[in-house]
Amino acid sequence: MNMISDALARVKPSASMNISAIALEKRAAGVDIIPMSAGEPDFDTPVHIKDAAKRALDAGETKYTAVDGIPELKAAIAAKFKRENDLDVDPKDCFVATGGKQIIFNAMVATLNPVDEVVVPAPYWVSYPEMVRLTGATPIIVEAGAAAGFKITPVQLEQAITAKTKWLLLNSPGNPTGAVYSKDELLALAVVLREHPHVHILMDDIYEHLTYGCKFYTMAQIAPDLGDRTVTMNGVSKAYSMTGWRIGYCTGPSWLLKAMSKLQGQSTSNPCSIAQWAAVEALNGDQSFLAEWRKVFEERRDYLVERLNKIDGIECLVPEGAFYVYPSCGGLLGKTTEGGRLLKTDEDVAMALLDEMDVATVHGGAYGVSPHFRVSYAVSKEDIGKACDRFEAFVAALT
Known part of the structure; x- marks a missing residue:
């Protein structure tokens, strides 16, 4: 007997949360995964905010x-x-x-x-x-x-x-x-x-x-x-x-x-x-840290977009906000990865990057516009550089 409601049956799981969960599992297993699928800043919550929570507990x-x-x-x-x-x-x-x-x-x-x-x-x-x-x-x-x-x-x-x-x-x-x-x-x-x-x-x-x-x-x-x-x-x-x-x-x-x-x-x-x-x-409270965080994000964005646009088959606009880029991967479709995966869709691209290059991104189909994939730059610039190296190697090996 099917106990799932009709309402819930109409709903698809969150693609971004699913990919992020897989990335966490890979990291827990010791894989050098670069998590660029999650929508959260990599900075710690500011100290004055954490202190306010501690005061609330004590009170x-x-x-x-x-x-x-x-x-x-x-x-x-x-x-x-x-x-x-x-x-x-x-x-x-x-x-x-x-x-x-x-x-x-x-x-x-x-x-x-x-x-x-x-x-x-x-x-x-x-x-x-x-x-x-x-x-x-x-x-x-x-x-x-x-x-x-x-x-x-x-x-x-x-x-x-x-x-x-x-x-x-x-x-x-x-x-x-x-x-x-x-x-x-x-x-x-x-x-x-x-x-x-x-x-x-x-x-x-x-x-x-x-x-x-x-x-x-x-x-x-x-x-x-x-x-x-x-x-x-x-x-x-x-x-x-x-x-x-x-x-x-x-x-x-x-x-x-x-x-x-x-x-x-x-x-x-x-x-x-x-x-x-x-x-x-x-x-x-104090808002001064926001300007420094924006500066860091902007530097990461500029570096990531520049690197992506140098890769054949990938085109990336410069976003004005948030901490994502949404490059087109249309130029990669129809090719085959080094691991033997035929890239028919942007989901194939994202899953190949995850499985073969250990870089977690989210396919554009989940967001309603293909062929694209979402890459979060809410990670360190070092990780962004490593991810771009892997993107380049991935594309270079396509046939």
Whole structure:
């Protein structure tokens, strides 16, 4: 008897998490694996944030909290939105969850029915369409390739919206591409959205602090008239190297936050109390380290892109944000590896790199646009250099 629900049967496993798990197993077995599949900074959580967690432990902050977050963290979130995004937000209209992923999940589950549609630009983070499918709703994939800088146009958005559309999911800087929507590009999309008042917007701003040579904007900031139907989501995972602490947050319409709180109250309840106090310090405390981290990431990005673009069959755009590159591997397809694997797809390329060269990357098909593969440069420059040496050797041996 099959006990798996129809809802779960609609969902595919996370490709990035699967590859990362394999990489961890290889490393545990003593393999010199280079893990470039995971989406987390390699820096340690700053000391002042860890110290705040220790103080919370010593103060006995180990009990249940309000389902949607402690007042101190909500106040810090509201202050952050005002300071960095020009958003006037009441702390009561801030919401805290167990990571940014749960914010998005809560919003989708709280609002979607099987008749609904969600516009998902591709390349997309692997979880977006799966969260939509889990509810029974339909993700409408809008592809934006390398020629468009991996960003959808207003014309594409207009064509994708129907009477069934309930959400647009927009991620900037983007995973897996590092693409950043400019102010003008967001304003152009806002023009379309104004013509469709039934469409809500979820802005995934989790990589906000990781931009290189460009300014970050979010939709509610540049189009405040859309604020009453916009969820602005962020978190401490990427900017503060706190992926394991699991704290995401958002602001949005009060009716939706109330519904999300109801859902969270019947699922996970409150986020970790100690992690919430650490997040208070992350948002309120010293931010000076962010500039140095950005500098390191930018240097790694430039080195990696330069090396990749020197390899025959690989083409790589220079991303403006996050810590990923999304090179095309179209020039490698149809060839055979030294180990005898025929490269028919980008998944074949990624798996061959993992099996034959011990470099973990994620195939572009998982993100909705092929033939590409995602490479994280949230690893040391030494490891990036070793990985590029292996990329070069891999391609040179193809026949």
